[in-house]
Amino acid sequence: MVRGLLLMAVIAIAVSAALSRAQHSTAAVEDYISSILRRIDYSSVLNLALEISSYGSRAPGYEGYYRTLELIRSTAEQLGLKIYDIKYEALVPYEDECYVEIMEPHPVTIPAHSLWPNGVVEPSATPPEGLSGEVVYGGRTPLEELRGVNISGKVVLLDFDSGHSWIDLMKMGAVAVVYLPYGVADRYEAYSKFDPVVPLRFTRVYVESEADALLKAASRRARVNIRCDCGLRKLKLENLVLEIPGRERPEEIVALIAHFDAWSVVPAKASSAEEAVATALLLKLAEVFSEERPARTIWLVFVSGHWNGLAGSRKLAEWILSRSDLASGKRVILAAMGVDISSDFPGLSLIYTG
Numbered sequence: 001m002v003r004g005l006l007l008m009a010v011i012a013i014a015v016s017a018a019l020s021r022a023q024h025s026t027a028a029v030e031d032y033i034s035s036i037l038r039r040i041d042y043s044s045v046l047n048l049a050l051e052i053s054s055y056g057s058r059a060p061g062y063e064g065y066y067r068t069l070e071l072i073r074s075t076a077e078q079l080g081l082k083i084y085d086i087k088y089e090a091l092v093p094y095e096d097e098c099y100v101e102i103m104e105p106h107p108v109t110i111p112a113h114s115l116w117p118n119g120v121v122e123p124s125a126t127p128p129e130g131l132s133g134e135v136v137y138g139g140r141t142p143l144e145e146l147r148g149v150n151i152s153g154k155v156v157l158l159d160f161d162s163g164h165s166w167i168d169l170m171k172m173g174a175v176a177v178v179y180l181p182y183g184v185a186d187r188y189e190a191y192s193k194f195d196p197v198v199p200l201r202f203t204r205v206y207v208e209s210e211a212d213a214l215l216k217a218a219s220r221r222a223r224v225n226i227r228c229d230c231g232l233r234k235l236k237l238e239n240l241v242l243e244i245p246g247r248e249r250p251e252e253i254v255a256l257i258a259h260f261d262a263w264s265v266v267p268a269k270a271s272s273a274e275e276a277v278a279t280a281l282l283l284k285l286a287e288v289f290s291e292e293r294p295a296r297t298i299w300l301v302f303v304s305g306h307w308n309g310l311a312g313s314r315k316l317a318e319w320i321l322s323r324s325d326l327a328s329g330k331r332v333i334l335a336a337m338g339v340d341i342s343s344d345f346p347g348l349s350l351i352y353t354g
Helices: 002-019 026-038 042-053 063-079 165-171 187-191 211-219 274-291 311-322
Strands: 082-102 108-111 131-139 154-159 176-180 203-206 223-244 249-259 296-303 332-338
Touching: 042 063, 042 274, 063 082, 063 223, 063 274, 082 211, 082 311, 108 211, 131 176, 131 211, 154 165, 154 211, 165 176, 176 211, 176 223, 203 223, 223 274, 223 311, 249 274, 249 311, 274 296, 296 311
Parallel strands: 131 154, 154 176, 176 203, 249 296, 249 332
Antiparallel strands: 082 108, 082 223, 131 223, 223 296
């Protein structure tokens, strides 16, 4: 997959290079592509993606987001590339503090994380004093596990692969749902944990450690308190555009675009290595093309706010439209290619419009 994406990116740039002069033959283009591909160590792309994923959550506002931003900036500075820094603001879900406290017989505090918001309301926030209730365990199929139990006023523990069952529990009067790290945790289960349209205010949190302590508390029907200080925050975010001047026609631009942030149904855990591959790929291309410049100018574009209504991409479009050099025709963007990764399908797709 990485090799395929790299090949497509290099072909896009090579074709642009070939078109700059009529005498460029097909053989010359193929030689150019081969020379670039030989210089890329694919394992280094994957290793860089893993390094980026180790920074922590790359959801906007979290540490991994800023560390990745600094990696892109520092790489460009080391290569001597021109950097366009596009600043903007966006409303994003952000968590300041979240925990579950087992209140009896002795208080025990367990770190937790809020889930992605329903609709556009606060994500799993609680009142300042928290939400309290007797805790019960519903497992993967809570309607069967808790048959005959009055759910009203209770905090329900669920395995992560329990699908949309939180909606039934909410209707039955549950105070909140706490997800435990049990069962399959694929994207389909993640998507089932929130409603992107309906603004339902219902607290759902995820616990990664000390799940056994919560299960023991549920076995004796102990009381717990959930405290989650989180919400939609208006944060200052950035896009970065790295420019590699063309040798022959620097006024004509080919743009390669990738988002460097990441998504998770638990924003504080958005450290996806898969979503980091495109960023790593563009950074490696920056190293190669800074030494072996193509005919036309390359823009390596790193956008953020991808999962926040494409906030960064929309700001990028505004920035492009506001540039006098592009509006006047002194410079022109000949082609733009978005680089994205999906583990759902092993093939390579070229989407030329959309």
